[in-house]
Amino acid sequence: MKILNLHGVGDIRLEEREIGEMAPGEVLLKIGACGICSSDEARIFETGTYHFPTVPGHEFAGTIVDAADDEGKKLIGRKASVFPMLPCMECDSCKKRQYETCSNYKYFGSRNDGAFAEYLSVPVWNLNLIEDNVDIRVAALSEPAAVSLHATKKGRIKSGDDVAVIGTGAIGLMIACFARNMGGNVTVFGRRESSLAPARDLGFATGDSSSLEQGDPSFDCVFEAVGTNQAMTQAILATRAGGTIVAVGNPHGDFALSKDVYWKILRRQLDMVGTWNSSFKGETEDDWKDVAVLMAEGDIPFDKLITKTFSLDEYKEAFDFLRDKSVSKSRGMFVMDDPAC
Ligand SMILES: [Zn+2]
Ligand SMILES: [Zn+2]
Known part of the structure; x- marks a missing residue:
């Protein structure tokens, strides 16, 4: 099978590898599509990862084609996306089934080999079954969609609420879609006019984020x-008294707020909420299952969030495209196997 193997920062190669053996409890997934996340870009071109070589890719879906044991064999032929985290199952978070805050996890595409490949063995536990009517490319958006839905739920949006999303990346746009689906009047804010085009294509009102300061x-x-x-x-400046701010963006540096701005949190009694990753098989919450239902229903325009697709052979072109900051885009994606074609 073909894989993209990261040998060092900036050194990613298209290689051939034997399809690996399945461990007990695993199935073999024929990867249909795998999104290219900005964290992959950083891993490949800036920060590297935990060890080399590593196959990146954590936003993927495919078809189950083989299984190590009976539980998995029942699933052969089904489409599935994959929760990319392999939690330790022993820490306090894991015991509470809050795997997203596990303190000692492995991860497909960073600590373990991921899905910039034609096949990957994954535990049955990590599978999120997807209905047959869902396009495999849309299914491959499950991970960023679950992260976005997890964040959106933290906003506790009621029908008719005025909602702002600052940020025009794939996560920002998906939050906007979910918030609208929950009945919010959503405006998307960005710094550059050109970055707002995808939000407008999705039917959102848009604005320059600096306008929020006045x-x-x-x-x-x-x-x-x-x-x-x-x-x-x-x-903080844009939120009404009693309103909610959800902190989603990974911090680019230190945060320091002027006293006037900080006062607003107190005087307006703002709720400041953090969000991290997504819940999977939680006691009360499963963002992945919810995303699978939304994908099958078809009301959220997930397909519009995929800007461009590439084969694994086109990896150089793919990374050049994604690193070209002059083009506005939400998600680039590798497509290895498109059952519709
Ligand atoms: Zn990602
Ligand atoms: Zn754990």
């Missing part, structure tokens, strides 16, 4: 999906 606060809920001091300041 005028009265006019949102019940604001999602900060950038991770900068400036965006957090804008989020």
Whole structure:
């Protein structure tokens, strides 16, 4: 099978490898598609990963084609996306089935080999079954969709609420879609006019994020999906008394708020909420299952979030495209096997 193997920072190679053996409890997934996340870009070109070589890719879906034992054999032929985290099952979080905050996990595509490959063996436990009517490319958006839905739920949006999303990446746009689906009046804010085009294509009102620094606060809920001091300041200034701010964006540096801005959190009694990863098979919550239902229902325009697809052979072109900051885009994706074609 073909794989993209990361040998060092900036050194990713297309290689051939034998399909690996399945361990007990695992199935063999024929990968249909795998999204290319900004964290993959960072791993490949800036930070590297835990060890080399490693096959990146953690946003994937495919078809189950083989299984190590009976439980998995029943699933052969089914489409599935994969929760990419392999939790320790022993820490306090895992005992509470809050795997997203596990303190000692492995992860497909960073600590373990991932899905920039034609096949991957994964535990049955990690499978999130997807209905047959869902396009495999849409199914491959399950991971960022679950992360986005997890964040959106933290906003406790009620029908008619005014909602702002600061940030125009795939996660920001998906949050906007889910918030609208929950009845919110959603506006997407970005720094550059060109970065707002995908949000407008999805039918959202848009605005320049610097406009949030002036005028009265006019949102019940604001999602900060950038991770900068400036965006957090804008989020605080734009939130009405009693409103909610959800911190989504990974921080790019230290955060320091001016006293005037900080006062607003107190005087307006704002709820500041953090969100991390997504819940999977939780006691009360399973964002992945919810995403699978939303994908099957077809009301959320997931397909519009895929900007461009590439074969594994086109990997150079794919990374050049994704690193070209002059083009606005939400998700690039490798497609290895498209059952529809
Ligand atoms: Zn990702
Ligand atoms: Zn754990």
